[in-house]
Amino acid sequence: MPSINVIGMGRGHGLGAVRTMPEFRAHVEASPLSEAQRRTLVDQAEILIEGLYVHLPLKRAMHAVDPLQSLRLLRSRLPMLTEAEFHISLQRVFLGLRDLHTNYILPDRYVGFAFLGILVERCVEGGRPQWIVTKTFDHLTGDPDLVVGAEVTHWNGTPMAIAVERNAAREAGSNKAASLARGLENMTIRPVRMSLPPDEDWVDLTYRVGAAEHETRLPWRVFESSTDLGGGDASAELPTGISSPSSHLIGLDLKTELSRRVKRRLFAPSSLKEEARVERSALDVPRATKAQQEAGIVPTNRPTELKARTVSTASGTFGHLRIYTFFMEDRNIAAFIEEVARLAAVLPKDGLILDVRGNGGGFVIASEFLLQFFTPRRVRPEPMQFINTRLTADLCGRVADYRDWKPSIDESITTGAPFSRALPLYPEDVVNSVGQLYHGPVVLITDALCYSATDIFAAGFQDHAIGPVLGVDENTGAGGANxxxxxxLRADWTGGPLRALPSGAAYRVSLRRCLRVGDRFGQPVEDLGVVPDESHQLTRRDVMEDNVDLMEAAGRLLAGGTVRVLGAAVGAPANGRVTLTLQTESIDSVDVYLDGRPVGTAVTPDGTTDLDVSVAGATPDSVLRLEGFDGDDLVASRLIAL
Incomplete structure (x- = not known):
């Protein structure tokens, strides 16, 4: 084998200050925490996990861990630990929970992303797993053979399958699929404030291009990348009817969200250019570029979060809506919802592929609100529970938004119930205020990086029988909490036990767990996730050619569905009545309700049907609900404001 190449990085990379791993270690060790500061971190972690952490009983049973004893041991050893040993020990306590909601975020001086400059994805070809280089950073130098499409066979001399398994064991995935997905991702890119730092200064990569085998050395580098580690705030634009602050509506795997943003920066500069183009545009909806027209892309005013296109398959032409995140950096949740509604109206009506792979969640309301667009049934938001402890009782007694949970927590003193009553985060009417907008068949694509609000979206999609869930992994990430x-928490909880953390360190904690509805009523999402109805193993063509085989698999599922039409024009009211001109297709009959009260029904052959209904007693806020049936099955609905 020829001498090993060493990957360099050219100028003009735009990443700002970039450090090697030895330089980064020296940087973070220059300002160590005092013993008192370390003790504060351990004490506050113990308060969170013992008094507020909703999954503690589940994690103890499912993963055989004792985080509280680990914290006690860590406290007793504080004087003996180096700076690095302390942070690694505390981080391991949290990683041992296998909960990507509950994190220790290291002090400010650890801000940054470690990266190798390549992205590696797994696929299956001829029944054999392969790990393919699917992206390279444009500014890498030193090895012209390391190109997109190269197959990685060994990692520091270890066969890739074993290397991925070993790295997965260091990660906090709730199930095997999630651990493997996060283990692979962390092998090339990781936020050093939230992950164990690389042990090695470089990685020796063995890869194959065609029949030729090559070896190269990729140094770990760290570039500074600050971001908002919080959640919602008072400026968030929420749907009408929600009184909770947006900071109480977060369901987010922060690590996946941060990695998504950095991947865009390193590997998708064209998406950043499109974002800038949209921001410069004075139009509500940007015009399609020539390249977008040729690729069937439908322009969106939210390109950071959404990508819409038309895909042609052997089974037909369908819409493909990629939802990258439910976390709106501008906090404009209402604008995101409105854009999804607009895109649903302009994409092909014969079928829609909703694709949430790699979506780490965000605002729970942003995910659950969308479900109504695709189902004729009323959506039931997933209910949430606190763990019953002295501290959750105190918290719910002091914070107005949590007071509905307080009586059931107080009752646990006599009942011994481990969890509070399960209540939704917002009224059910909020997530049913728009109703069904898309009446064609829908399929949802998931993977093991789907987490939190995206887990909740996938669970709601399955629980409301909207359509088949097509998974490229055997499970979603299984993050079921707010x-x-x-x-x-410290800002809300006046008089509580939480104290300021030193040097910009932070914690996140799963406060309320979510439960499923429908046929899986009461089942927790945490650690169990959403098991897909159908499976597809990503192929080399998928990872190299924009998911072409995956789209074919989704198309076959959509082709088995029925395209329906349910629309109505409302005539002018006269004598307390209106005439509805119904437009229907593949619907046998339509029932009409005024503010929940039945006012009419009609048999509806394909085409138009006039129906005269009473609107006596209607107010300016009144709504007609149309329900379309195929035999006895509810198959379509529509809300019409009078």
Whole structure:
């Protein structure tokens, strides 16, 4: 084998200050925490985990861990630990919970991302797993053979399958699929404030291009990348009817979200250019570029979060809506919801592929609100529970938004119930205020990096029988909780036991766990996740050619569905009545309700049907609900404001 190449990095990379691993270690060790500061971190971690952490009984049973004893041991050893040993020990306590909501975020001087400059993805070809280089940073130098499409066979001399397994064991995935997905991602990119730092200064990579085998050395580098580690704030634009602060509506795997942003910066400069183009545009909806027209892309005013396109498959032409995140950096949740509604109206009606792979969650309301767009049934938001402890009782007694949970927590003193009553984060009417907008068949694509609000979205999609869930992994990430930061809890909880953390360190904690509805009523999402109805193993063509085989698999599922039409024009009211001109297709009959009260029904052959209904007693806020049936099955609905 020829002598090993060493990967360098050219100028003009735009990443700012970049350090090697030895330089980064020296940087973070220059300002160590005092013993008192370390003790504060351990004490506050113990308060969170013992008094507020909703998954503690589950994690103890499922993963055989004792985080509280680990914290006690850490406290007793504080004087003997180096700076690095302390942070690694505390981080391991949290990683041992296998909960990506509950994190220790290291002090400010650890801000940054460690990266190798390549992205590696797994696929299956001819029944054999392969790990393919699918992206390279444009500014890498030193090895012209390391190109997109190269197959990685060994990692520091270890076969890739074994290397991925070993790295997965260091990660906090709730199930095997999630651990493997996060283990692979962390092998090339990781936020050093939230992950154990690389042990090695470089990685020796063995890879194959065609029949030729090559070896190269990729140094770990760290570039500074600050970001908002919080959640919602008072400026968030929420749907009408929600009184909770947006900081109480977060369900986010922060690590996945941060990695998504950095991947865009390193590997998708065209997406950043599109974001800038949209921001410069004076139009509500940007015009399609020539390249977008040729690729079937539908322009969106939210390109950071959404990508819409038309895909042609052997089974037909369908819409493909990629939802990258439910976390709106500008906090404009209402604008995100409105844009999804607009895109649903302009994409093909024969079927829609909703694709949430790699979506680490965000605002729970942003995910659950969308479900109504695709189902004729009323959506039931997933209910949430606190763990019953002295501290959750105190918290719910002091914070107005949590007081509905307080009586059931107080009752646990006599009942011994481990969890509070399960209540939704917002009224059910909020997530049913728009109703069904898309009446074609829908399929949802998931993977093991789906987490939190995206887990909740996938669970709601399955629980409301909207359509098949097509998974490229055997499970979603299985994050089932509403998460708050230590800082947000301290600000809300006047008189509580939380104290300021030193040097910019932070904690996040799963505060309320979510339960499923429908046929899986009461089942927790945490650690169990959403098991797909159908499976597809990503192929080399998928990772190299924009998911072409995956789209074919989704198309076959959509082709088995029925395209329906349910629309109505409302005539002018006269004598307390209106005429509805119904437009229907593949719907046998339509029932009409005024503010929940039945006012009419009609048999509806394909085409138009006039129906005269009473609107006596209607108010300016009144709504007609149309329900379309195929035989006895509810198959379509629509809300019409009078």
């Amino acid at each position: 998460v708050l930061t230590h800082e947000a």
